Amino acid sequence: MKNHNYNLFLYTILISIFLFLSCKNRELNYIDYYNKVYTIDSIHRVQKDTLATIKRYKKLFKKYPPVQNERITEYEVYIKMADKYHKNFGGVKSLDKLLAQTAPYWQPEPVFYRLYKRHGIDSMQVEQKFQQWRKGLNQVLIDSFSVAFIRDQHNRNIKETVEMNDKKNAELLVWTLKNYGYPSKQKIGHLGREGQLMSMGTMLNHMAYTKYYEYFKTELLKYVKSGECTPRDYIEMVDKYQYANNGITMYGIFMRYNEANLNAADSARIDKNRAAIGFPRMKTSMKIAKDFFDKLKKQKK
Numbered sequence: 001m002k003n004h005n006y007n008l009f010l011y012t013i014l015i016s017i018f019l020f021l022s023c024k025n026r027e028l029n030y031i032d033y034y035n036k037v038y039t040i041d042s043i044h045r046v047q048k049d050t051l052a053t054i055k056r057y058k059k060l061f062k063k064y065p066p067v068q069n070e071r072i073t074e075y076e077v078y079i080k081m082a083d084k085y086h087k088n089f090g091g092v093k094s095l096d097k098l099l100a101q102t103a104p105y106w107q108p109e110p111v112f113y114r115l116y117k118r119h120g121i122d123s124m125q126v127e128q129k130f131q132q133w134r135k136g137l138n139q140v141l142i143d144s145f146s147v148a149f150i151r152d153q154h155n156r157n158i159k160e161t162v163e164m165n166d167k168k169n170a171e172l173l174v175w176t177l178k179n180y181g182y183p184s185k186q187k188i189g190h191l192g193r194e195g196q197l198m199s200m201g202t203m204l205n206h207m208a209y210t211k212y213y214e215y216f217k218t219e220l221l222k223y224v225k226s227g228e229c230t231p232r233d234y235i236e237m238v239d240k241y242q243y244a245n246n247g248i249t250m251y252g253i254f255m256r257y258n259e260a261n262l263n264a265a266d267s268a269r270i271d272k273n274r275a276a277i278g279f280p281r282m283k284t285s286m287k288i289a290k291d292f293f294d295k296l297k298k299q300k301k
Contacts, residue, residue, distance in 0.1 A: 030227035033064045034278030037074045042284065054081050058089075067227050068101045071292040075101055083115060092119045096129065100186070103133045138187045141176065145183060146192030148172050152203050162209075169203060170210040182223040201233040208241035217241075224277060231279040252282055 040060065044053040057078040066075035075098055082089035090097075095115055102112075113123045148169045155161040176183050183200065192198050207216050217238060223229035235251045243254045252262075252270040262270070271281040280288060 028064060029225050031225055031278035034069060034231060035275060036060055037069045037072060038280045038284060041072050050081055050085060054078065054087055066097065066101065070232055071288050092121060099129055100133060103130055137189050138180065141180060141183050141188050144172060145188055145198055146194060149192055149196055149198045152206060166206050166210050170207055170212045174212060177219055182228040184228040201236040204233050204237035205240050208237050208244060213241055231277045235277060235279060251279060
């Protein structure tokens with residue numbers, strides 16, 4: 001009888017822990033994560049304190065499974081910094097996380113092979129990991145969205161065709177959200193069956209013209225919070241709708257920042273809206289974009 005009571009007690013404790021951890025994970029809000037990343041990045045740009053930046057990122061990644069933020073690629077930056085300064089970043093386990101975050105976009109960079117090699121994993125094994133990741137993508141969604149992205153770009157100068165194709169793609173997206181969740185790059189990668197670029201931001205931009213807009217506006221916000229839909233992709237849709245129907249922009253992406261005639265109140269409004277969705281302030285965006293394109297120019301030389 002005592003053993004039975006003890007087993008029941010132990011079972012109750014385990015269930016309680018499981019429920020607690022499940023609730024904790026559900027409470028994670030990646031809008032907070034994105035804003036913390038921009039804060040850490042901004043501090044690093046000013047203070048140039050790499051060791052402090054490594055500590056800040058490490059603390060953040062203990063709470064949030066990392067994602068790659070727009071043009072900052074914080075997890076990659078963290079691992080490269082930690083490796084350079086001989087700090088423990090988690091070894092192969094963390095490199096596998098990084099590969100899963102960057103694989104949807106491009107083939108592994110040379111730095112991946114060097115880092116893996118230091119941990120006893122050769123280039124052939126890295127390639128196997130990459131191919132294994134590709135096999136794990138949702139093939140049903142890849143097939144469906146390969147067709148959808150070709151359809152999305154077909155005859156966009158013909159009004160009737162555009163309306164028909166946008167409607168079909170909207171219905172596909174509704175079906176996908178209900179059956180598979182958001183079609184993130186972790187599910188479909190970045191290239192379709194014909195090698196076409198599959199950018200959800202472009203498709204969501206066009207969803208602003210469909211009757212499903214209000215549904216997407218509400219539903220996709222959940223996936224921004226879960227870290228599956230990027231803030232920019234969501235903003236592409238909302239700002240296009242606002243700009244097309246009201247002649248204003250909530251997040252300031254349909255204007256050239258250096259040419260926009262914004263007063264202080266407009267700037268404050270846009271920056272507040274951006275923070276609420278996990279997107280950087282306009283001045284921060286300009287700085288990030290400039291540094292990003294400067295880096296690309298240096299790589300081409």
